[in-house]
Amino acid sequence: MNASKPILDVRGLRTEFRKSRKTWFPVVNDVDFHVSAGETLAIVGESGCGKSMLAHSLLQLLPKRISRLAAGDIWLEGRNIAKLSEEQMRAVRGKDISMVFQEPMTSLNPLMKVGQQIAESIIEHEGCSHDEARRRSVALMDLVGIPEPAVRAGQYPFELSGGMRQRIVIAIALACRPKVLIADEPTTALDVTIQAQVLELIDRLKTEIGMGVILITHDLGVVAEWAQRVMVMYAGRKVEEADVETFFSGPKHPYSAALLASVPRPDAIINGGRVEPLTEITGTVPPMDQLGPGCSFADRCERSADICLAQQPQIEMLSNGARVACLRAGENA
Amino acid sequence: MLSNSAKPTLLRKILSTPTGAIGMALLTTVILLALFASVLFPEGPFEMVGAPFRPPFGEYLFGTDMLGRDIAAGIAYGARISLLVGAVATLVIVLLGTVVGGLAGYYGGWIDTAAMRVTEFFQTIPTFIGAIVIVAVLGPTLPNIIGAIAVVSWAPLARLVRAEVRSVKGREFVEACLSLGMGDMRILVVQILPNVLSTIVVAGSLMVATAILFEAGLSFLGLGDPNIMTWGFMIGAGRSAIRTAWWMVTIPGIAVLLTVLAINLIGDALNEALNPRAKR
Amino acid sequence: MSEHPLLTVRNLVKYHHTPNGRVHAVDHIDLDLHRGETLGLVGESGCGKSTLGRTLIRLHEPDSGEIIHHGTDITHLSRAQMRPFRRNLQIVFQDPFASLNPRRTIRQILSEPFSIHGVGSRIEQPSMVELLIAKVGLHPSFADRFPHELSGGQRQRIAIARAIALEPSTVICDEPVSALDVSVQAQIINLLRRLQDDIGVSYIFISHDLSVIGYLADRIAVMYLGEIVEIAPKAQLWNTPLHPYTQALFSAIAVPEPPSVARNNRVGIKGDIPSPINPPGGCRFRTRCPVAMPICSEASPKLLEAGGGAKVACHLVNGTNTVS
Structure with missing residues (x-):
């Protein structure tokens, strides 16, 4: 695939939240990843794992008062956007990197016609004329598969269904042909067929x-x-990274493996197979401000040893090509 | 979400905010003044203690009025009435508003419709004029004044409680109670009302201030109980002498102002302590 | 299963009245629930599955039709008459944050079923509550906490404990795992299955997630815009879904398999779910159906036997069946 030249390359990203006046704790810790053009990278984890924090950090959308980008670089086509000022960042958002959120209703202005909302975004970033922007917004609505785009452009968000609204949000995100699209749980609020x-x-x-x-x-x-x-x-860290074929053939980090095994899989039991209980992960995700020195999954992990509590595992490449942060991943998996 | 090891009490929460602390300090002063009025001024507020029109901060702390009555004594005894009216009127308002609003919000349907028409009727009456009319017709006694204030003020609280009860009633835990076969009164009183309590407390605390203002206004217009010294009466009486004896009007005026301010500050602090969502 | 079903539903109708018109939430539904089984109820938003669940236990008043519980018609019982039956008909809701009263302790919440139905004395109840908490896999010390001190999964365990406190014969599970993380979801699903083995309860399990339904249910009913379009034993439905909507739902399941082994026969359906206020005439699915025929807009198909214990409401399926 297009793995040759990443369009977005994130190195050692660390985002911190304020705990008290002087102390900070990481919510995203030492994360590396990259995305190439024409590629989809999925970031997976349960609530509180830091995946949304990571997405917001990329666009510097976290409140400045209580959070900071403590370390790391975010290379967007050779330009380090981690170092940009708020002013410069505004030009990046929506133009170079766009974001689609989970709930389409809250990311649309309820009092503005949807066509106009798309046009606003075009005018904001490209400064073209209103007529031009309007024409392009109808074309965009056509692109995202909205029937009768010229009619729909004159409607308000509440007149559209959830699926249609999410298409509008996507149209706004794509208005300036961004290089990277961040989709944060874009279909969680939608029905399966619409998803x-x-x-x-x-x-x-x-x-x-x-x-x-x-x-x-x-x-x-x-x-x-x-x-x-x-x-x-x-817990704010990358624990495994692999291509989907490798990953779903057998995840190597105990957390990934348990996560995959906890998904109900009816196919196996449908024709008289015995119903095995689903894999449970005991305990809960530790609070990010109370992490110990070792692997943060150690106390919930079936394979943890003494060393796991003492030493932070580093990402290492395994023989199957997966990158895993587990001290015991190399042992007979 | 984080469970604190020591849960701060409501009082401590109020005192931890500057507004709450100031309000509490002021109100405590007024309460102490009211409690110890008969100790501090055993002769009572109507007793002529000295020469008329003595200026304040001399022989008498707040001076004397045109009949030589001690204004400080009037302030102390007036505090009793203001607090009494504020407390009792609010109690009546809260009871009436909670019962009507609670039943209307819980049952809906015709009970709700009827209750809302009734509250609308009371809301269309200009409140202060309504209170004047009631007191003028029934006579200026303390129970009538308290009753008049309650009658013109309960409707907004009833509507507030109704709206809150309706929203809590739509929550799933109420459906869970229904599916267990729990009775209506138990659901309303044990399950729903505790969730509405914070709203009632905050609204009620502000109601106290309004009631005190109403009472002062009625007394000022000469519709106070003639046998009782009140701040409103003192302001009304001093009005004719405002050019010669400014303190006769100003000092009870400041008393009203500070008391109402104190209660409003506490109300705000209560609101912040009980509904932390409103802050963010 | 010679004895009569636990719950029989005939021609059940429930409309919601809104300012914009009448929502056909539950439209002439027939259903049987047998002892100890799990009936899965699957469908997308607005299909009426939650309304059906709540109408079954009289949280909503049915507009017409019959609900027969263990031989007794409970459709029109008064609140007081209904009370003894509530011991047997319970519900677990989707949102564990909304379904527990934030002002009451877990002990108070779990004592309610016992107090209401006069089970156990005041002296016995505390230990009954603690036993109940242990039954759903929590430590009895949770009794004196408030709901906000618990995680989502722990709260859902408490909600389940409340529902099974009186050992009911039927529990309606209204999307009980949809608001939970995957690993917590697995815990709750395992708990529900274990409780079924222990006390022999029947579930009506409502979900939009076919994987969860497929894992838990014995039979599956598929709903679309207030109607059941297909109902069949699980294996039958899974291997040969007959209704075009069922087929579309199945093809929309995203399976966590390596791409090289995942089946790739997506028959995506176009368009949005029509408004339940003004559903299409004839077959309600015809506006999105890839195989709609002229007759589909003229007559609404009946839910008819289609072999193997399946019932389907589709002109295409029913037509070929009668021909062959």
């Missing part, structure tokens, strides 16, 4: 525009079907 439509749309536009997609989700099925590579996060 497939929206993911298919993102997949099609990815190749048409030639952008890289970062798909943030908790749904491993969605990952298998729509991503090329997957990165699993736990």
